[in-house]
Amino acid sequence: MTWFASPADASTRLHDVGYLADPATSTTSFLAGALEKPLLVEGPAGVGKTELAKAVARATGADLVRLQCYEGLDEARALYxxxxxxxxxxxxxxxxxxxxxxxxxxxxxxxxxxxFLLTRPLLTAIRREEPTVLLIDEVDKTDIEVEGLLLEVLSDFQVTIPELGTVSAVRRPFVVLTSNASRELSEAVKRRCLYLHLDYPDAEREREIVASQVPGLDDQVTRQLVATIARLRELELKKAPSIAESVDWARTLVALEIGDLDDTAIADTLGVILKHRSDHDRAVKELKLVRR
Incomplete structure (x- = not known):
């Protein structure tokens, strides 16, 4: 299966399913499919890393198999x-x-x-004959030992089961690993992957994203929203607003029929984008908002 015909094709097809990819993302997504190499996507939380894998699945008609990583994940939960x-x-x-x-x-x-075999996400993706996107989400949250479980899969796309032998992929999945960079991944894992760093988009691209997801929002309010989000991200917050939260805020403003994002409207709806009390207090102070 050819996942994408070219970087331009990747950009167009991802756009058609609601993901606005910049040139680096389109090119790397194309290469991950063309070279059949896993794609490691790194960056802060909420910049569209997980959504990229989902968008690739939607754009190509493939099924998504997801391994959500967490501290304590072991072979029984990842492989079989x-x-x-x-x-x-x-x-x-x-x-x-x-x-x-x-x-x-x-x-x-x-x-x-x-x-008697219970397959988990890695083995499930390896054994599937249909086009499959394998999402290994937040790999940096696992213990470093777990990376060893990934090496055989990422290098040879096969899994060895002592009692049954080696299971090799009939059709290689499109593999996306995401990391919030909470710890450094091993060089062995990085060596097997293409690398893409995603950061918060600039104002113009974020306006495009919000406008595409919430077409009912007035253009002027969209600009006010994006400008406010940018100011909040400059503050020392526990959790800066993500792109998804920008979109949620836009939907909130449409639902409340807010035509001007003034200080009152911001203060009344901060709970949509900031999820820590200390972040609320800092935003109110720095933006000089008046609580009602």
């Missing part, structure tokens, strides 16, 4: 595990039927089969 309860029931049933004469080799061959 055996259905131990079902295996135990089979052992008990076989023991009863054979009167205890069945050997361990016979039992072993009976319970370590596809029937």
């Amino acid at each position: 595990e055996w259905n131990y309860k079902k295996q135990l029931l089979r052992i008990q049933a076989s023991h009863t039927q054979s009167g205890g004469d069945e050997t361990w080799d016979q039992t072993h061959d009976d319970i370590f089969t596809e029937e």
Whole structure:
């Protein structure tokens, strides 16, 4: 499968499904498909890293398989595990039927089969014959040991199951890894990937994004919103407003029929974009807002 015919094709098709990609994003997305290499997308939270993987799936008609990373993630949750309860029931049933004469080799061959295998996201994506986008989300949240689980998948697109052998991809998935850069990823993982850094967009691009997602918002209000978001991102906040929160704020203003984003309107709707009390207090102080 050819994921995208060219960077221009990637830009057009991503735009058609609601993702406004800059030239670097379009080019790297095209290359990830053409070279069949995983794409590592790094940047602050809320700049569209996860959404890029979803947009690629929508634009190409592929299914999305997502591995959400977190501290404590292990092989059983990322690759596969055996259905131990079902295996135990089979052992008990076989023991009863054979009167205890069945050997361990016979039992072993009976319970370590596809029937008892529980596939997790990595193995699921590897085994799929249909076009698949594999999203490994927030990989920097895992322990560094987990990266070792990814190396075989990212280099050879295969998984080794001791009891069954090696499972190789029939059709290589389009792989997107995202990272908020909370820790440095290993060079071994980076070496296997193309790299794309996403940051908050400039004012003009953010206006385009908001206008495309919320066409009912007045252009002047859109400009006021984007300017306010930019001011907030310059403050030392616990969590700066993301692009998704800019869009949510725009939808809020449309729902409230606000035609002018003045200080009162900002103060009344801050909860849409700022989710920490300390951030609220800092915004009110720095923007000189008056609480009602």
